[in-house]
Amino acid sequence: MQTTISLRPFKPDDLEQVIAINRTCLPENYSSYFFMDLYERYPATFIVAEHEQNIVGYIMCRIERGFSNFGLFGISRKGHVVSIAVLPEYQRRSIGSDLMDEAMKYMRFYKASECFLEVRIRNAPAVQMYKRLGFQTVRILHAYYADGEDAYKMAKKI
16 A cells, blocks of 8 residues: 655644654754754755654755865865654655655755765665665764764765
8 A cells, every 4th residue: 555655844833743753763862942943044955754744754954064075175065964764664665765855956955066964884774775865985983973883974966
């Protein structure tokens, strides 16, 4: 049976559901202020996945300026995927990939030329999804997470 999932921009009324997904899916939890600050600064890249008027996933990003992840000279604008999560019962249905594609589309709206993220080395399904989307590992960040786990820094030109 096919489930219809729609993507749409985050609205402040979605905050409670998004925080619940974050707490359910990820060990890195953020304050409501943090979510709202990213929404207010980069609303186009804060997107939710919805099923029957319930939020089942989200992605939130920010735009940063810094050196390219690809060794290019000069400062570039980069989209940073700060957090992405999909409820366990909705995983493996391409929702994460769809959220990534939509967010990268809007990163270009903010004039970003590349996208990057950090992902736990042990999170093989996420690493594989990012590779399928064309991301490459550009660095290993040792003890990146609060529990001491390493992360891959992965990036893609957009």
